[in-house]
Amino acid sequence: MKFELENTLFCGQSFSWRKCDDGNFKAVLENKIHCVIEGQSEFDPFMTHYLDNEFDYNGTLQEITKLDPILNSAIKECGEIHILNQDLWETVIGFMLSQNNNIKRIEGLYDKMSKTFGSKIEDGYYSFPRPEQLKNVTEYDLRSLGVGFRAPYLLDAIKRSDDILSVVNLSDEKADKILQDTKGIGPKVSACIRLFGLHNMEVFPKDVWIKRVMSTWFPGKDEDYFKPYQGLSQQYLFLYARTHGFE
DNA sequence: GGCCAGGCCCCAG
DNA sequence: CTGGGGCATGGC
Numbered sequence A: 001m002k003f004e005l006e007n008t009l010f011c012g013q014s015f016s017w018r019k020c021d022d023g024n025f026k027a028v029l030e031n032k033i034h035c036v037i038e039g040q041s042e043f044d045p046f047m048t049h050y051l052d053n054e055f056d057y058n059g060t061l062q063e064i065t066k067l068d069p070i071l072n073s074a075i076k077e078c079g080e081i082h083i084l085n086q087d088l089w090e091t092v093i094g095f096m097l098s099q100n101n102n103i104k105r106i107e108g109l110y111d112k113m114s115k116t117f118g119s120k121i122e123d124g125y126y127s128f129p130r131p132e133q134l135k136n137v138t139e140y141d142l143r144s145l146g147v148g149f150r151a152p153y154l155l156d157a158i159k160r161s162d163d164i165l166s167v168v169n170l171s172d173e174k175a176d177k178i179l180q181d182t183k184g185i186g187p188k189v190s191a192c193i194r195l196f197g198l199h200n201m202e203v204f205p206k207d208v209w210i211k212r213v214m215s216t217w218f219p220g221k222d223e224d225y226f227k228p229y230q231g232l233s234q235q236y237l238f239l240y241a242r243t244h245g246f247e
Numbered sequence B: 001g002g003c004c005a006g007g008c009c010c011c012a013g
Numbered sequence C: 001c002t003g004g005g006g007c008a009t010g011g012c
Helices: A005-009 A045-050 A057-067 A069-078 A088-097 A102-119 A139-145 A147-159 A162-167 A172-180 A188-196 A206-216 A228-243
Strands: A025-029 A034-035 A121-123
Touching: A005 A025, A005 A088, A034 A045, A034 A121, A034 A228, A057 A069, A057 A228, A069 A228, A088 A102, A088 A162, A088 A188, A102 A139, A102 A228, A162 A172, A172 A188, A206 A228
Parallel strands: none
Antiparallel strands: A025 A034
């Protein structure tokens, strides 16, 4: 199966990437501009790990294909997509911004936060701000960017950033609790952070799309049906439902 | 121009 | 513990 770079970067797990007019995909990660393009097969060490290219997706997807016919269709249509190894802090804030929001606007807010509080790499490219860079930010500053009712949530996350970043060393259950102790992080946002920021591949985030997917395509079933491939299954169903629609 | 968006908080029962 | 209103903002 062929790796689908664009589907991987734009399937809703990351808010860092932009498609440029020349067809390249660009993002600022680790204070560096990264540029990749569809069809590319060689990546530098950072991107190789970021794209999770060391994992055997081919074998895993063959297993999932056998699990269920709808997943089989989703995998056929979407191709080989990977779960990224993203920075935890960027994932935390990204998915806090995501609640009751749409992806276009999440990306816009993500860019505004980078431009306003991050470090300039070169013209038009800014790193996403680290917790230290957000230390003195006020609720007014955040509301001015357009984050709306999420402003106090972000402030709480900034205040608790040390605890939040410490969850990399904790068990899944403890990580989930500490994340949800933050204002504005509930079950779904925590699940997204754990899947996309901690690479907990057995988490199954349930947003409005996945709830629709479950009630229409998998009535009576729950996430255990997809064991032990909950994370990947969820991402295929999310992308498939959004692009293909419900029939 | 109203509906909706990768939900969560808060408060009633 | 479960259900539903309210929430800022702007894309469509």
